[in-house]
Amino acid sequence: xxxxxxxxxxxxxxxxxxxxxxxxxxxxxxxxxxxxxxxxxxxxxxxxxxxxxxxxxxxxxxxxxxxxxxxxxxxxxxxxxxxxxxxxxxxxxxxxxxxxxxxxxxxxxxxxxxxxxxxxxxxxxxxxxxxxxxxxxxxxxxxxxxxxxxxxxxxxxxxxxxxxxxxxxxxxxxxxxxxxxxxxxxxxxxxxxxxxxxxxxxxxxxxxxxxxxxxxxxxxxxxxxxxxxxxxxxxxxxxxxxxxxxxxxxxxxxxxxxxxxxxxxxxxxxxxxxxxxxxxxxxxxxxxxxxxxxxxxxxxxxxxxxxxxxxxxxxxxxxxxxxxxxxxxxxxxxxxxxxxxxxxxxxxxxxxxxxxxxxxxxxxxxxxxxxxxxxxxxxxxxxxxxxxxxxxxxxxxxxxxxxxxxxxx
Numbered sequence: 001x002x003x004x005x006x007x008x009x010x011x012x013x014x015x016x017x018x019x020x021x022x023x024x025x026x027x028x029x030x031x032x033x034x035x036x037x038x039x040x041x042x043x044x045x046x047x048x049x050x051x052x053x054x055x056x057x058x059x060x061x062x063x064x065x066x067x068x069x070x071x072x073x074x075x076x077x078x079x080x081x082x083x084x085x086x087x088x089x090x091x092x093x094x095x096x097x098x099x100x101x102x103x104x105x106x107x108x109x110x111x112x113x114x115x116x117x118x119x120x121x122x123x124x125x126x127x128x129x130x131x132x133x134x135x136x137x138x139x140x141x142x143x144x145x146x147x148x149x150x151x152x153x154x155x156x157x158x159x160x161x162x163x164x165x166x167x168x169x170x171x172x173x174x175x176x177x178x179x180x181x182x183x184x185x186x187x188x189x190x191x192x193x194x195x196x197x198x199x200x201x202x203x204x205x206x207x208x209x210x211x212x213x214x215x216x217x218x219x220x221x222x223x224x225x226x227x228x229x230x231x232x233x234x235x236x237x238x239x240x241x242x243x244x245x246x247x248x249x250x251x252x253x254x255x256x257x258x259x260x261x262x263x264x265x266x267x268x269x270x271x272x273x274x275x276x277x278x279x280x281x282x283x284x285x286x287x288x289x290x291x292x293x294x295x296x297x298x299x300x301x302x303x304x305x306x307x308x309x310x311x312x313x314x315x316x317x318x319x320x321x322x323x324x325x326x327x328x329x330x331x332x333x334x335x336x337x338x339x340x341x342x343x344x345x346x347x348x349x350x351x352x353x354x355x356x357x358x359x360x361x362x363x364x365x366x367x368x369x370x371x372x373x374x375x376x377x378x379x380x381x382x383x384x385x386x387x388x389x390x391x392x393x394x395x396x397x398x399x400x401x402x403x404x405x406x407x408x409x
Contacts, residue, residue, distance in 0.1 A: 010065045021045070024065065027072035032060060042068040044075055048084050055086050104189050106150055106180065107143035110134050113183040133173050134180075137162065142177070147184040152195040156205065164212045171209045174198065220338030223345040230394040232330060240322040242296060243310035247323065247336055249293040249391055251343040251361050253280070254336040258318045260309040262302070270294055271380070285363045288384035290391035343390060350393065353386045361386060 007025030013032060016022050021031040021043065029045040042057035057063060057071045078085045104112075111131075118127045141158045142150055155177060162170045178196035185191065196202070221229045226248075233245050247257040256274055264273050272287040279285050289297070303311045312318045323336040340362055347358035361383050 008065075013065050014061070016040075024068075026065075026069045027076065029076075030057075030068060030072040042071070044072045046076065046079060048079055048086065053084075053086050104147050104184070105143060106145050106147045107134075107139050109147040109184045109189065110138075110180045113180045116183070130176055133169065133176060137169070137173050138177060147181065148190040150181060150190070150195065152201075155196045155202070159202075159206065163206055167209050167212050174202065219334045220341035220345075221332075221334050223342055223349060226342050226346065226394045227396045229332075233326070236326060236330070238326075239300075239310045239313075240318060241326050242300060243318060244323045244326050244336060244339075246293060246296055246310070248339045248343075248394065249290060249296065250287050250387070251340055251390070252287060252363075253340070254320070254323050256285075258310060258320075258322070261307040262309055263307060265289075265297060265309065267294065267297065270384075279363060281363065281365045283363075283365075286378055286380055287361075288380055288387050290384075290387045292391040292395055293387075346390060346393060347386070351386070351389065353389075357382055357386055 005023035005025040005028075008022075013024055016032060016034060017038075019034050019036045021033050023029075023031050027044070031043050031045055032040055033043045034040050040060040042060060042063055044055040044057055046053055046055060055075060057068050057075075060068070063071070075085045078088075114127050114130050121127060138158050142154055145154065155174070158177070159170050159174055162173075174196055175198075178194055178198075181190065181194045181196055185194070193201070230245070230248060233241060233248070243257050246252075246260075247254060250257070250272065252274075256278060259278055260272065260274075264275070265271075266273070270289040270291075272289055274285045274287065276282050276284045297309070300309065303315075306315055308317055310318055312322070327334050327336070344358055344362065347353050347361075348355070357379060360379055
């Protein structure tokens with residue numbers, strides 16, 4: 001028979017000092033392990049299945065002798081029932097660590113998603129817009145929730161207060177939340193359907209954005225006032241005024257004009273080639289330059305050290321507000337982007353040029369796949385005729401428009 005250890009008292013245990021294992025009795029295999037440094041801990045030395053195992057039961061005196069014996073008895077009972085308490089404890093600790101790793105909040109997931117995707121966003125402001133929208137409307141509800149716990153009720157709590165009053169913002173916000181949750185699922189941080197998805201889900205609970213959103217058109221110069229506006233604009237000094245005039249002559253977006261470089265301009269062929277990376281649709285766009293647009297460019301000063309056609313006073317690119325400020329100083333409530341609408345109205349109301357020609361001039365992507373398939377050409381020379389007609393129209397005497405220049409305010 002194996003030797004039965006003497007059952008030590010709590011006082012006797014407290015007096016043990018020599019390094020090594022000391023059987024304390026009461027439960028077979030229960031020992032106090034004393035390290036050379038003097039630290040002491042409880043160990044149950046037991047056979048589990050075919051293996052001899054040392055099972056730690058805690059440090060002494062934090063775990064008392066009585067508590068150590070209770071733990072040892074419970075462990076032995078589990079072993080007799082066919083369990084491995086050491087393996088089960090290791091698994092429990094592993095699951096805890098895994099749960100802690102996956103316990104990512106929605107706010108943490110959102111920041112991780114933005115950092116992961118920022119490299120592919122060509123617009124540097126995009127990440128800032130994402131953060132601002134989520135911080136303003138989503139984080140107060142979702143931010144501290146574990147991303148695995150975000151449900152439909154939480155999404156609606158975020159969206160419903162602004163769905164009818166700030167519909168465009170709310171619609172973008174919904175899409176951004178959906179993207180964050182999709183990212184979290186791909187990373188194994190949540191499972192199941194995405195509660196922020198629209199089709200077949202939130203579209204059953206919220207009104208269609210197009211039905212509740214107020215369409216806000218860019219304030220545009222009325223087409224009949226375009227010649228008077230152009231005449232007044234030509235009287236303004238400064239590169240910002242010339243940039244606005246060039247934008248009008250080319251029907252280009254403000255950002256495309258402000259970012260234009262001399263390397264993009266071919267004065268001999270009268271073409272402005274805007275590279276794909278600077279276009280909204282990420283497709284290279286060729287702009288035929290009317291004679292008046294060419295004359296404007298040739299009259300511009302070349303600023304040493306800058307390749308921008310319309311550089312800012314201190315170098316670099318003109319700001320977003322530079323062109324708008326010109327209109328404000330003219331006492332008008334229009335915006336530069338509205339000039340594209342003016343051009344579109346002119347083409348539709350004052351000319352027989354085909355609709356698709358005006359759409360090409362505006363660099364709009366055709367929504368019809370069939371139409372797009374048959375129009376692989378950019379119709380450059382046909383557009384040149386149209387842009388010359390547009391330049392002639394806006395350069396006509398203001399009285400030909402039939403009205404004085406006015407603001408829509």
